[in-house]
Every structure is written in structure tokens, then in C-alpha cells.
Amino acid sequence: MTSNNEKLDINYFYNGVLYGDRTILSQAITLAESSLNIDKEDFRLILKKILPHTGNSIRIGITGIPGVGKSTFIEVLGMYLIKKYKKKVAVLSIDPSSPINMGSILGDKVRMNELSRSDNAYIRPTPSKSKLGGVAENTRESLLLCEAAGYNVIFIETVGIGQSETTVHDMVDFLIMLQIAGAGDDLQTIKRGIFEKIDLLVLHKAEANNSLKQTEKEYHNFKQMFSFFSLKESNWTPRVVKCSSYEKYGFDDIWKIISDYIDKTKASIFFEKKRKDQNKKWYDVLVNQKINNLIFNDKDMVHEILKYRNQVSKESIEALNLSDKLIEVLKKKFN
Amino acid sequence: MTSNNEKLDINYFYNGVLYGDRTILSQAITLAESSLNIDKEDFRLILKKILPHTGNSIRIGITGIPGVGKSTFIEVLGMYLIKKYKKKVAVLSIDPSSPINMGSILGDKVRMNELSRSDNAYIRPTPSKSKLGGVAENTRESLLLCEAAGYNVIFIETVGIGQSETTVHDMVDFLIMLQIAGAGDDLQTIKRGIFEKIDLLVLHKAEANNSLKQTEKEYHNFKQMFSFFSLKESNWTPRVVKCSSYEKYGFDDIWKIISDYIDKTKASIFFEKKRKDQNKKWYDVLVNQKINNLIFNDKDMVHEILKYRNQVSKESIEALNLSDKLIEVLKKKFN
Numbered sequence: 291m292t293s294n295n296e297k298l299d300i301n302y303f304y305n306g307v308l309y310g311d312r313t314i315l316s317q318a319i320t321l322a323e324s325s326l327n328i329d330k331e332d333f334r335l336i337l338k339k340i341l342p343h344t345g346n347s348i349r350i351g352i353t354g355i356p357g358v359g360k361s362t363f364i365e366v367l368g369m370y371l372i373k374k375y376k377k378k379v380a381v382l383s384i385d386p387s388s389p390i391n392m393g394s395i396l397g398d399k400v401r402m403n404e405l406s407r408s409d410n411a412y413i414r415p416t417p418s419k420s421k422l423g424g425v426a427e428n429t430r431e432s433l434l435l436c437e438a439a440g441y442n443v444i445f446i447e448t449v450g451i452g453q454s455e456t457t458v459h460d461m462v463d464f465l466i467m468l469q470i471a472g473a474g475d476d477l478q479t480i481k482r483g484i485f486e487k488i489d490l491l492v493l494h495k496a497e498a499n500n501s502l503k504q505t506e507k508e509y510h511n512f513k514q515m516f517s518f519f520s521l522k523e524s525n526w527t528p529r530v531v532k533c534s535s536y537e538k539y540g541f542d543d544i545w546k547i548i549s550d551y552i553d554k555t556k557a558s559i560f561f562e563k564k565r566k567d568q569n570k571k572w573y574d575v576l577v578n579q580k581i582n583n584l585i586f587n588d589k590d591m592v593h594e595i596l597k598y599r600n601q602v603s604k605e606s607i608e609a610l611n612l613s614d615k616l617i618e619v620l621k622k623k624f625n
Numbered sequence: 626m627t628s629n630n631e632k633l634d635i636n637y638f639y640n641g642v643l644y645g646d647r648t649i650l651s652q653a654i655t656l657a658e659s660s661l662n663i664d665k666e667d668f669r670l671i672l673k674k675i676l677p678h679t680g681n682s683i684r685i686g687i688t689g690i691p692g693v694g695k696s697t698f699i700e701v702l703g704m705y706l707i708k709k710y711k712k713k714v715a716v717l718s719i720d721p722s723s724p725i726n727m728g729s730i731l732g733d734k735v736r737m738n739e740l741s742r743s744d745n746a747y748i749r750p751t752p753s754k755s756k757l758g759g760v761a762e763n764t765r766e767s768l769l770l771c772e773a774a775g776y777n778v779i780f781i782e783t784v785g786i787g788q789s790e791t792t793v794h795d796m797v798d799f800l801i802m803l804q805i806a807g808a809g810d811d812l813q814t815i816k817r818g819i820f821e822k823i824d825l826l827v828l829h830k831a832e833a834n835n836s837l838k839q840t841e842k843e844y845h846n847f848k849q850m851f852s853f854f855s856l857k858e859s860n861w862t863p864r865v866v867k868c869s870s871y872e873k874y875g876f877d878d879i880w881k882i883i884s885d886y887i888d889k890t891k892a893s894i895f896f897e898k899k900r901k902d903q904n905k906k907w908y909d910v911l912v913n914q915k916i917n918n919l920i921f922n923d924k925d926m927v928h929e930i931l932k933y934r935n936q937v938s939k940e941s942i943e944a945l946n947l948s949d950k951l952i953e954v955l956k957k958k959f960n
Contacts, residue, residue, distance in 0.1 A: 334945065337945065338942065338945060338946070341940070341941050341942035341945065342940075342942060344941055345939070345940065345941065434941060562939050563939075565939040566937065566938055566939040569937045569938065569939065569940070569941055569943065569944040570934055570937045570944070572941065572944040573933070573934055573937050573944040573947060573948050574934070576944060576945065576948035577930060577934075577948050577951060577952075578917075580948060580949075580951075580952045581916075581917075581920055581952075581955065582913075582916075584952065584955065584956065585916055595912060598908070599905055599908055599909070602901065602904045602905045602908050603901055603904065604680070604897050604898075604900040604901040604904065605676070605677075605680065605904070606676050606679055606680065606769060606904055606907065607673065607676035607677060608904065609904040609905070609907040609908040609911060610669065610672065610673060610676065610911065611673070612908060613908050613911035613912050613915060614915075616912060616915075617912075617915045617916075617919065620916065620919065621919065
């Protein structure tokens with residue numbers, strides 16, 4: 291790795307990531323997460339070189355409230371795919387700032403104990419940034435880097451707060467929501483709009499000794515509800531599966547459903563269309579970022595912005611009036 | 626109220642809000658929440674006229690996880706202030722999209738049953754928008770409208786997810802965090818950075834029959850911890866109070882602490898400085914919004930943006946390359 295004063299060695303990252311070197315992959319992701327503008331631009335050079343080698347994974351989103359067992363689920367499903375299908379599995383997350391007891395570097399790895407020790411798995415801890423937008427952006431770039439490094443199943447985990455499900459939906463091929471089986475959560479407790487986004491609902495922690503009757507009831511209710519849905523553009527009716535990570539049951543079904551979805555949507559070109567739409571959304575994000583850079587890296591502009599900002603007082607009216615004045619100045623720069 | 630085709634009657638809103646008419650206040654807030662650009666600009670004309678009449682309330686933020694009893698707490702504290710101090714109380718909230726069972730129009734009013742029927746209270750239900758940024762912006766404007774309408778204690782409630790505590794901190798004079806008393810939550814479960822923001826920690830649901838010993842322990846631990854803090858710029862050491870909304874106890878202490886804080890920070894001009902800093906942050910938000918409008922309302926620009934956007938394919942590389950090309954075009958417009 292180069293020092294801060296030297297030009298970044300793009301080939302070091304390019305070769306390292308493509309070779310699947312996990313240390314270099316981590317270094318590249320750290321670079322992606324850097325909030326320094328200069329690092330970001332350097333990183334984009336690496337990304338450009340790597341991008342032709344991306345796109346060859348199944349991208350799976352995992353959402354559900356804290357305590358539903360997302361990490362355990364990913365651990366068991368990940369190990370299942372590594373052992374049974376010789377997959378290479380990467381785990382990323384996309385979360386707004388987390389409490390101390392969640393999502394720390396040690397945390398992720400401890401919670402996915404077996405997976406974190408596997409040669410065929412890569413677990414990237416939650417970045418500690420607090421801006422959802424920034425984290426989402428980094429997760430997308432990390433996803434592409436993992437693909438270039440040869441990971442062919444990539445999990446993106448989210449706690450499902452605020453906008454995060456929409457964000458993850460815009461990034462993955464297949465979205466799974468976990469619910470605690472038999473907890474009596476009914477449709478009322480589920481966020482608006484989530485059912486248009488998920489492809490599979492997993493009733494998790496469905497251990498044999500655990501409120502079997504309630505789980506059965508939920509299973510049938512959800513199944514029936516999904517069957518009432520008008521068909522989505524994907525032509526896919528969301529599925530429901532009972533699953534226990536503890537008893538390792540339900541995973542054959544789950545993988546069969548995911549594979550089935552991928553086959554069907556690839557046949558119908560929906561798969562391709564969805565990725566194209568997702569790239570358009572990424573383009574929008576990039577355009578917004580770059581427009582901001584354009585303005586906030588322009589010395590004259592920043593001078594004007596700060597000049598008016600310094601006049602803001604404790605009266606709210608001035609914030610509004612001064613921002614209007616500033617815009618009149620900026621308008622003259624556009625012609 | 627005017628129809629969509631007519632010019633908005635600014636005086637209708639100005640007089641109505643200043644007179645304290647709750648129907649017109651609600652209409653004005655609805656206008657503020659409108660996502661239509663045209664409504665927003667109309668609304669800003671009303672806001673400008675109203676702004677000189679704002680600033681005269683105590684702005685109090687209330688944060689804490691779902692289930693900690695924020696609504697009940699606000700209901701009891703609100704009624705206490707109305708009855709004992711003849712205050713006029715408004716309740717707003719600043720939350721990312723909520724599950725169906727929370728934050729609905731009915732929900733807020735049902736949960737604050739007594740307060741919602743008081744002539745001296747105004748409860749504005751959670752807006753259903755899903756963008757935190759947008760909601761925050763609306764909440765700030767709603768706050769100013771409520772002040773103009775004569776409310777002199779304003780509560781802003783947040784579930785404390787993601788960035789919402791920082792956002793609410795940037796809007797209020799005093800921030801209260803609720804914790805469930807005796808639940809054994811220790812420092813580990815509290816979000817990073819929150820202690821630099823809060824002014825008062827309330828151990829809520831501290832009913833007499835309820836894990837008294839554990840509550841006492843927590844009370845002393847927090848108190849001790851706060852005493853170790855290096856002094857904040859406000860020169861205020863965060864306080865801890867045991868409180869039960871059910872048994873209506875702790876509220877004398879709480880109001881005394883808040884009044885004490887306001888008196889001290891007004892004497893030291895910290896109060897004024899904080900509001901000024903908050904207005905600077907509002908200015909930043911407004912500048913960002915207006916710069917975006919400047920670009921995305923420019924037909925030529927939008928044409929260029931869409932031209933490149935339409936070329937984005939399922940290959941991620943194109944999103945990056947095309948956004949670069951676009952920026953080169955936009956750069957030529959800046960001179």
C-alpha cells in the first residue's frame with residue numbers, strides 16, 4: 291500500500307482484489323469508505339478498472355428487526371452454501387449508526403463464528419459512519435469489490451430502519467425478510483410497503499418445541515396474503531418458509547426458492563432489467579454527489595456561501611433570507 | 626383556503642396562525658409538508674411573514690426507544706405544564722417512516738388522550754414521509770409555526786434511530802432521553818455520542834413496586850458517570866431523574882431542571898449562541914435544497930442528465946462513466 295503522499299498504486303489493488311486477496315480487498319473497501327474527497331477519487335480509478343469483473347454474484351438482502359437472528363441465519367445459510375454448493379460467500383451490511391453493542395468489528399465476527407473462520411467467506415463489519423446515504427454508497431462499492439474478488443453469493447444485512455429497506459432493495463437481486471416465528475406479530479406490525487419489496491418471508495426461530503401452532507397459523511396467513519397480491523413486475527409471488535438456524539432446518543427450501551427466482555427472472559429478462567434500473571439509481575446518486583463536489587470544491591462559491599452563513603443570527607428569518615440572497619448570486623454563475 | 630389554481634392567500638395563513646387558529650395552523654403545516662416544489666415556495670412566503678413572531682418557546686427534544694413511554698411522558702408533563710404553569714404546549718415528532726402501528730394520525734392522539742382534548746395543546750401527528758431529511762425540515766418549519774401560534778413549550782419526539790437524535794439536537798434547546806427504570810440497561814446499550822447531546826436522563830416507569838433496587842443503582846451510576854464528564858460548552862452537567870408517568874411523580878424535578886437550564890444558559894448567552902448555530906445549520910440545509918432546485922429545475926441540465934441516464938445499462942461501469950461525462954458537460958455551464 292502506498293503512503294498518503296504518493297500516487298495510489300492502482301495495480302496493487304486491481305491485482306490483489308482480482309486474485310481474491312482478502313487483506314487487499316479489505317484495504318480497498320477501507321479506501322471506498324474513506325470520506326476524504328481525494329481518497330474517493332483515487333478509489334474510483336480502482337473501481338473503474340475492476341468493474342468489468344463484477345456482476346457475477348447472487349445479491350441477497352436480509353432484513354428484519356434486531357433480535358430476529360439475522361447474523362445466525364446468515365451464518366447457517368452461508369456455511370450451507372459453502373459446504374453443499376462450493377459457493378464463496380461475502381457478508382456486508384447497510385445500517386445507520388448502531389448502538390455500541392451491535393455491529394462493532396468484533397461483534398459481526400463473533401456472531402458469525404464459523405463463517406468468519408472459513409476460507410470461502412468474507413465478512414465486512416458494519417462501517418461506523420452515521421450517514422445512511424454514505425454507508426449505502428459504500429456498501430454498493432464494497433459489493434462490487436467482493437464480486438471482483440470472486441464471491442458469488444453476497445448477503446447485505448440491514449436492520450430495516452427508516453429508508454434502509456428501500457436502499458437495500460435497490461442493490462440486491464432477492465430480498466428476504468426474517469420474522470420471529472410464533473411471536474404473534476401480525477400484519478399490523480409490518481412496515482408499510484415492505485411486501486412490495488420482499489421476495490421471501492422467513493419465519494425464523496421455528497424450533498420444534500416453540501409455539502408450533504401459532505407458527506403454522508402465521509405461515510398460512512402469510513401464504514394466503516401473498517397469493518392475493520397482484521402480480522409484481524417480476525411475475526414472482528413472495529414465498530413463506532419456516533426455518534430454524536438452531537436446528538438447521540428450512541435451508542434446502544430457502545436455497546431452492548432463491549435459485550428458482552434467479553432462473554425464472556433470468557429467463558424473463560426481469561433480472562437484467564432490475565440490475566439496469568439499479569444502475570440508473572446509482573447513476574442518480576453519483577450525479578448528485580458530483581454536483582455537490584462541483585459546487586463545494588469551487589473556492590468562489592464556498593466563499594459566497596460562507597459570507598452569507600456568517601451573517602446568520604439567532605433569528606430564524608435570516609437563515610431563510612440569506613439563503614435566498616446566496617442563490618441569487620449563484621444563479622449568475624449559471625449561464 | 627385557496628384552490629390550487631389561485632394565488633395563495635398569505636394573509637389568511639398569517640392572520641390565522643398568529644391568532645392561534647388550530648385549523649389554519651394545521652393547514653399551514655400541511656403546506657409545509659407538501660413535497661411539491663411550487664407549494665414549498667408559496668409556503669416560504671408565509672413563513673417569512675411569520676418568522677418575526679417566532680423564537681419565544683422552550684424547545685424540548687424527547688428521545689428513547691419504542692416502548693419507553695414517550696407519549697405517556699409527554700402527555701403527563703404537558704398536562705402538568707398546562708395546569709400548573711398555564712403553558713401552551715405543542716407536540717411534534719421527527720421520525721423516519723414508521724411501522725403501521727406507530728405514529729399514525731389516530732395513534733398519536735389516542736396515546737395522548739387528555740392532552741389532545743386540551744384547548745392549550747396542539748398535537749401534530751407524525752408525517753408519513755419516508756425521508757428523514759424531509760421530515761426534519763418540515764418539523765423545523767412546524768416548530769416555527771407553532772411558536773407563532775403562541776405555543777410556548779414545544780416537544781419534539783423521536784425514536785432515536787439513525788441520525789434522528791442529531792437532527793433533533795440541532796432543533797431544540799433541551800434534550801431529554803428516556804430509559805426504562807430498572808430494566809438493567811447499562812451503558813453498553815446506549816448509542817455512541819448520545820451523552821454529549823442529552824441534558825437530562827429520565828429513568829421512566831419508575832413505579833414504586835418496580836425493581837426499586839435496580840433503579841436506585843442505575844440512578845447512582847448515571848449520576849456518577851455524568852459527574853465525570855468534562856464540562857460541555859453549555860457549562861451544564863447532564864442530570865438524572867427517576868420518574869413515573871403512571872404515578873405522576875418526578876415532574877416537579879424535571880420542570881425545575883429544565884427551567885434552571887434555560888435560566889443559566891440565557892444568563893451565559895449560551896442559549897442565544899446555540900440557537901444561532903442551529904440557524905446556521907438550517908441555512909446549510911436550505912442552501913443545499915436550493916442548489917438542487919437550481920440544477921433540477923433547469924431544463925437544459927435535466928435534459929443532459931437524462932440523456933446520459935438513458936444510456937446506463939446492466940453493467941455498473943456505465944453508471945460511473947456516464948456520470949463522469951455528465952459532469953464534464955455541467956462544468957462548462959459554470960463560469
